[in-house]
Amino acid sequence: MYDFDEVLDRTQLSTSKWESEIFRTGNKNLLCFGTADMDFKSSPAIIDALQSVVDKGHFGYPYKRDSYYDAIIGYLDRHFSWKISKEMIANSVSIYPSFQGIIEGLTEEGDEIIFNSPVHHIFKEVVTANKRVAVESPLKLVDGEYQLDFNHIKASITPKTSMYILCNPHNPMGRIWNQDDLIQLVDLCAENNIIILSDEVYAGLIYPGESFTPLASLSEKAAMNSITCISASKSFNVTGIKHSLVISENPEFISVYKEQLKKNNEYYGESIFGHHATEAAFSNSDEWSNELMEYINGNFNFLKEYLKTNLPDVGIFQPQSTYFAWLDFNYLGLSDNDLVNLFEKEAEIIVTHGYVLGEGGSGFIRWNLGCPRSVLKMGLERLKTAIENKK
Incomplete structure (x- = not known):
């Protein structure tokens, strides 16, 4: 019923998750999976409620x-x-x-x-x-x-x-x-x-x-x-x-x-x-929320299968909640700075890096799954290419 596959027109948006990162790096080609927002419109009930406030003026x-x-x-x-x-x-x-x-x-x-x-x-x-x-x-x-x-x-x-x-x-x-x-x-x-x-x-x-x-x-x-x-x-x-x-x-x-x-x-x-x-x-908004989590679950399963097939050494942890995937890249043997460069410079992907999250986070990344599956697929393909190029 709800179209979570819709890719929003970013020329009409100004967000910390995307536009701020593009401004910071100067790279308009970035794909952003970092900041804890979703790339979906909110539930229709919320949009209608806010529009009602606006209409009253x-x-x-x-x-x-x-x-x-x-x-x-x-x-x-x-x-x-x-x-x-x-x-x-x-x-x-x-x-x-x-x-x-x-x-x-x-x-x-x-x-x-x-x-x-x-x-x-x-x-x-x-x-x-x-x-x-x-x-x-x-x-x-x-x-x-x-x-x-x-x-x-x-x-x-x-x-x-x-x-x-x-x-x-x-x-x-x-x-x-x-x-x-x-x-x-x-x-x-x-x-x-x-x-x-x-x-x-x-x-x-x-x-x-x-x-x-x-x-x-x-x-x-x-x-x-x-x-x-x-x-x-x-x-x-x-x-x-x-x-x-x-x-x-x-x-x-x-x-x-x-x-x-x-x-x-x-x-x-x-x-x-x-x-x-x-x-x-x-x-x-219960119905919207239920469909959202079905979609997020589908995104996680897509990511899991993609990594299993293409990057099998990446450690994957099964989430019970949130729209995050927690992934272990320590097998690459990279420093945290080099891992940042791999994602941001070589793959042109923004994620949240685990080393900033305290002890136990080094070598891990948090990937935001709150996005259309087509965007997720593009990000994973970029990551695969960047890692293969390092070999």
Whole structure:
């Protein structure tokens, strides 16, 4: 029903993912599989909702209607059996800005904050910029599957550890942490008075046959010792709209977070487009989302078969979520700089390189599958040619 094969007219677009990279490199021939956006139009329900706002022609400070909250509450219950209330919901302009208020409000300067690498480089950047100590606990790779290394996590905890930032589903490899992992993490953090900040922004991008459990939905212990960040941004391709949700059953956590918003008046006004896009995404875009993930799954299978046939030494990891493929190119024996040159200069492809994502990322790349299959095929063919030319 939805045309994910459509290649958009880039002369009508201006994006960080494509146009910014073309400007940076001066190469109009680039194919871009880096930045975490999709090359698809958003769901028709969202487009219609935004067009309705434009047609009314009034763009003043918005008011959140009951339907806005009903959409969020209904989506989380419908998809994840996570039952929340309006009082548990706060906002930000996007996921990472909300980290600042959470970190500043619930930890002290000099505190240690644990997270698992490789992960988006902003995790470390935000922690250190807020004058806290970033502590990487690398994921371990067992039989081709990434796992939380609880021995390393336990060894990383000190009296200064006050927060654990969980990425679930995990960016870059699309791993969903199972309920046993989450329960063990909740118990460990509760025993050590460590608050869990759970980044669940990719929760709407679940592969067919997989399931996702929000950490806070596990138990009262989990709910009262965590604060969750979600958004329609990644799942419905509305990252430019700048609206996100901060959710916690612990009234103190929400109160402290809202108090932090007073530092820049972020609690007032917000984005009228963010409100309407969020409501439309969570209330009336399920069918689009389901078809999207069928297409992403098809893209991954296409990539897997292409690499198996043409570049069989590339390591491939089966994602459970997101629109990323996490690929291991260490067999080439290249330095990270040489790997960047192989992709960007020789193959004329932009990807996200693993070395910037922390320990365990060197020699890996994150390939964005949120694109028409014809573009994916062109990128893979360029990569194949570039690698063959190095032999």
